[in-house]
Amino acid sequence: MTALAVEKLSVRYGAVEAVRELSLEVKPGRIVGLIGPNGAGKSSTLHAIMGAAPITGGDVRLDGRSLVGRRPEDIARRGVALVPEGRRIFGELTVDENLRLGLAARRTRANGNGLARAYELFPVLRDFRSRHAGALSGGQQQQLAIARALAAEPGVLLLDEPSLGLAPKIVDVVFEALMQIRDSGLAVLLVEQRAQRTVALADESHVLANGQLRITLGPKDAGDTDRLVSAYLA
């Protein structure tokens, strides 16, 4: 059981202040949504947690221990996994080989059933385990990207726009899997463009604009389009 805390995090690329004093917390067995327009600082937040973006202020804590200044591979071994935007799977490798690559980032506390668990969650991957990943559909590739992250047996799962470019039916499959992942006790931080669906799914969702937290919404707010739109425009 691992909890993630982001405290007054600031990220800056030269003159661009991508994230400004953002605070949020993700507890085990919870999904926290991070939504907002393009350029809001969502990816920068995930990259900063992963040790791959320049943090200029604040803290990122895993079970109370700071991750700031640590290298991405060290952060991965402590149990944080990122499903990057655009999947980044290896098309020339088979499904199974892609999943085994995920094992390279296995956390120190892993108990060795990450691969089995990943296949259990996405049965279609087991059926296609010997196929080249490049031959899979977009939705299957996204499932593979998530499965690869899970193979490392993380305690915290970060996802960057997993529904991007997917048909609505496939989005259902991905979101259904996220619920199962949450129920297995992981802390999930979900960056999304599909605001309404994310607000409905997540235990709470933060709207980010210009690097700043604007408002936090709960599942009950999912039908309140006006509130959502005004949060985006604020």
Ligand SMILES: Nc1ncnc2c1ncn2[C@@H]1O[C@H](COP(=O)(O)OP(=O)(O)O)[C@@H](O)[C@H]1O
């Ligand atoms: N590597 C980078 N170098 C310089 N600026 C960047 C870099 N990555 C992101 N930015 C800038 O930081 C801001 C936030 O970007 P990003 O975190 O990608 O937003 P989002 O994921 O919400 O679309 C944008 O203004 C973007 O242009």
Ligand SMILES: [Mg+2]
């Ligand atoms: Mg992004």
